[in-house]
Every structure is written in structure tokens, then in C-alpha cells.
Amino acid sequence: MSEFEDWIGRNQTVTDVLEPARSNALDVALGGEGALKPGDPIPLLHHWLYFWDVKPPAGLGTDGHPAKGGFLPPVPLPRRMWAGGRLSFHKPLILGAQVTKTSTITTIKEKTGKSGTLVFVTVRHELDGGDGLAVSEEQDLVYREPAARTLPAPVPAPAPAVPWVESVNPDTVLLFRYSALTMNGHRIHYDRPYAMGEEAYPALVVHGPLQATLLMRLATANLSAPVTGFDFRGQQPAFDGAMLHVCGAPNADGAEIWTQQGEAKNMVAAVRTGAA
Template identity: 40%
Template sequence: MTEWDNWIGREQVQRDTLDNALANRWFATFNLDASPIGMMPQGIHLCLCTPEAPQTALGKDGHPKRDESDQSFFPPIPLPRRMWAASEIEFLEPIPIGADIERTSRIASIAEKEGKSGKLGFVDVEHVTKANGVIAVRDKQTLVYRDAVAGDAPLSPPEPSSAAFDAASWDQHQQITPDPRLLFRFSALTFNTHRIHYDLPYARDVERYRGLVVHGPLMASLLLQMAVKVLGENKLKTFNFRAVSPAIADEPLHMAIRKSGDGYELGTFASDGRQCVKASATA
């Protein structure tokens, strides 16, 4: 039980259109050719029904403010640092370009925990995305809220060590270097104004990151595109990912996939092998 349990069950409905302009911007961001069959690749739902808070309703970090009002979808947990911790995604139908989109979001659970870094607040949100009236994606998203950090706290993550990522045990491997332009474009696609992704002084001096932080959903999108190379487009039934450690812009990022039992294991890694995202998928 928490003092915010009355938020459990609160719903929000948003509508959008996956028009050609959005589709083209998505393909351009990831250096992909447009779909010849008019269907978008899996992961496009992350860029639909984006936040609609007006500028005056944003907090210092860039996220929409949270308060006790009926208009505040998220509970006002008094922990200032918000992160997208994980998602459990079920793909049911491909989303065509031109589709009318409706997303219903519901607060599923709220929990408080004590971690090594202090108090933590967890909020699970269930999203159901429909395209032209048909359920296309179910996504259970976990957000975590954390305490502020001291102004003299060590920067996170540590500088890369002399170790190197070993790709030998993976079926496929790809290396990219996500730069601030990619982060800016993905922030624009998702209408994400969290300053850790584009405001270096804020990321470094306030939230104590060593540089601009690569979005977790951006890394998830890149892993989904790696799955396309192995399985083909729109073949996954499920995709789960969890943020493990921050990835920093302008530093090499390794993406890898391998068969694992009845499904697939995926991950993103820093140059020294430190894991940033863990993921699994079934087809």
C-alpha cells in the first residue's frame, strides 16, 4: 500500500495519426528505406500518442509536472528523477502508414522500495495501442522515480575501462556511435523533453551523468531493427527490455542478438562490455 494507491486504475486516452510525415521522419532518423508495403516496423508505437503537456506544465527536468489534481495522470511521488526502467511489449498486428491511432493508458500498480541509492518509486503503466480500431500493441511500461543526487556525487557511469566487449558468443553484432543529433531526433519523434538527452550542463551538473544519456527506448528501437535483420519485418510476438546502466552519447555502443531457447536474447553494451540494456524476444 502507498499513499498514491488511489491513482491505480486511472486512465488516459490519446489519439494520433501515423501519417506519411511521421513515418518518413522515423525512417530518416534510423537511416532506413521507407516500407514498400505501407506497414511500419515494430517499435513505431513508441513514437505515437506522445506527451501533450503545454510548456507551462513542464517541470525543471522537462517531464510534465505531477500534482494532486485530477489532471495529473501520474502520481506526485516526491522523487525528482524519472527513468523508463523497463517494458514488456506484445505485438499483435502491424501498424499501417495512415492509420488512426488510439492509445488507452492505465496506471496498473505503484510501489515504494529502498535501494542502494535511496528511496525508489515504481509505477507500472499498461498501454493498449489500437490502429484503425484494431489492437496492435500492448505495452506494460515500468517507470522508476529516484532521489536527487548531491552536486558533488561521482559522475555516472564510470569512464570505460580497458576491457573490450566480446562479440564471439553472439550470433550477430553491430556497433554504432549514437551522437547528439540522433538523440535530438529521437527526442523530437517522441516529444520527449527530458533534459538529460539534450542539455549537457543539466545532465552533468544536476543529474550527475557523465554526458548526454541515450534513451532506453532508442536503444530498444535499435535492437528491434537488429531483430528485423535476423527474422524479417514485423515477425516478433513479444519484446521485453530493461535498462541496466546508462549509455552515453558519442561513445561506441554494441548491439547483439543470439538464439536462446525458444526465443532470442538481445543486449546493448558499452565499449568495455558494461551492459546498458537487457532484452528478450519471441517470434
């Protein structure tokens, strides 16, 4: 990846106002009451609803993402996804406040896996709500070769017997709403012919950040101590057409949480409640 060394260390700074309507819309879409108001702390991970990167039609790739070669390096692999990340929560972000996000590309690494060449780009984000660092985040993006074969569709299965579990139907309406609220144009989440015909998925793909948000929602509903850290990693895609079980179990540090369709774990995560 020597050709992209110049991208390492690149940074950009953007600002946005955390208006409550967007966060309330997601809360309602997930079954909440949508009663958040200015001055309330934003639910954890709802900052992903803000800082839209809106491009004109000419600035989009065929997959619906912003075209390559802007802030992120133009990795010549066609498939790209959010693979995981690590977050620390230092202080609350407040709805109604103007927040500054500074993003820096920290690493670009090429690996070879069972599915061929993979390129991982890690971006560090720091969010400041006006009184110092509130959230620090490392985001792992993965670029992949075209799919060699279509993945199998998920097999519906009952929820596992674990301490915490909620079952969510990731139907087309929920996927559309989350795409709209995050200004995510990636066609694998709403364009079934594209997802199946071009990227060889068996159905629409459930957003990784949506799964992470469901996991955080489960954890904060069941933990008595404030969450100070969250690490998550996608293991295999989740799809519409089968219930998604959002599962968790408390431990000494916080909780282990995961999403599951059938017997397979889709996203695994750890929540921390100690010092950030």
C-alpha cells in the same frame, strides 16, 4: 505509497494518426531509406513516436518532463526514467490509420536499493488500430533520489564476438533527433550542463526507448519469423562519447539481445516469435 493509491486504476484514452513521415524520419536517422508509405505496417516500436503529450512551458518540470501530478502520480523524487517494459504484438499497426491508445496505471511500488529509495509506476497501454487490439504494453517508470555520485564515463571497447552485432554512434545529433521525434523534453538527453551538473551523469544519456528500438531493428533484420513479444530492462545508462554495440543471439524462443558499452550491458531484452 498509500498516498498514491487513488492513482491505481486511473486511465486515459488518446488517439493519433500514424502518418508515415515521422516513422520515415526515424528510419533515415538510423541509416534506413525512409520508404514507408500509407498502408504499410509500422516498424515495431515506432508507435512510441506518436501520441505526443505536448505541454506549454508552464506545464513542464525543471527536468523538461511534463510537470508531475497529471495522469501520473506526483512522486516526490527528482529523477525519473523509463526502466523497461513488456510488449505483445497481436496484429500490425498500419501507417496512415487512426489508432486509439488506452493507458491505465496498474501498480505503484516503493523499493529500497543501493542508490536509495525507488518508486516504480507501471502503466498498461492498449493500442487499437480500428480492428481490435494490436499492441499491449506494460511500461515501467522509475522515480529515484538525487545521485550520490557521478557515474563513470563509458570506456570505448571493440564490439563483442557474438552472432549478431551492429555498432551505433549515439552522438548528439542522433539523441537530438530521437528527442524531437518523440517530443521528449527530458534534458538529460540533449542538455549536457544539466545532465552533468544537476543529475550527475558523466555525459548525455542515450534514451532507453532508442536502445530498445535499435535492439528490435537488429532482431527483425535477423529473424525469419514474425516477432510477437518483446521484454526489455535497463541495467545501467548508456552515454554519448562511446560506441554503443547492439548485440544478439538467436535461441529456441526467438533471441536474446542487448546493448553494450565497454564490458557492461546497458539494456537486456528477449524477443519472442511464438504465440503472442
